[in-house]
Amino acid sequence: MTIERLNENAHMSKIVVHDNLVYMSGQVADDPSQGFDGQLRQILAKLDAQLEGIGLDRKHLLSAMVWIDDYKKWPKLNEIWDQWVIAGHKPVRSCVEAKLAFPEYEVEIAVTAARTL
Numbered sequence: 001m002t003i004e005r006l007n008e009n010a011h012m013s014k015i016v017v018h019d020n021l022v023y024m025s026g027q028v029a030d031d032p033s034q035g036f037d038g039q040l041r042q043i044l045a046k047l048d049a050q051l052e053g054i055g056l057d058r059k060h061l062l063s064a065m066v067w068i069d070d071y072k073k074w075p076k077l078n079e080i081w082d083q084w085v086i087a088g089h090k091p092v093r094s095c096v097e098a099k100l101a102f103p104e105y106e107v108e109i110a111v112t113a114a115r116t117l
Contacts, residue, residue: 033104041080061112064091091111
């Protein structure tokens with residue numbers, strides 16, 4: 001079994017691949033001024049790009065961990081999420097209301113994926 005560490009910086013790897021499991025670090029919006037909807041859409045686009053960068057897509061998702069700063073945003077999260085996730089390939093998902101590391105962020109998502117279908 002090998003471990004690949006991709007996109008490392010001084011503190012962490014953005015992606016770690018172990019065997020056929022892909023662990024992706026938590027993602028936040030590049031432009032937090034766009035509010036919850038805009039931040040969430042940015043994060044989902046980043047996840048698509050990261051998956052594509054290693055030859056995968058949303059069908060490979062196994063789990064998603066979502067942190068939101070206010071649980072009242074749950075209905076909007078579900079609305080946008082349901083448009084993004086692929087029917088028949090929905091990952092398990094957990095969502096927690098949490099104070100995020102920086103106050104401008106309203107949502108963060110980390111996912112795990114499989115290299116094979």
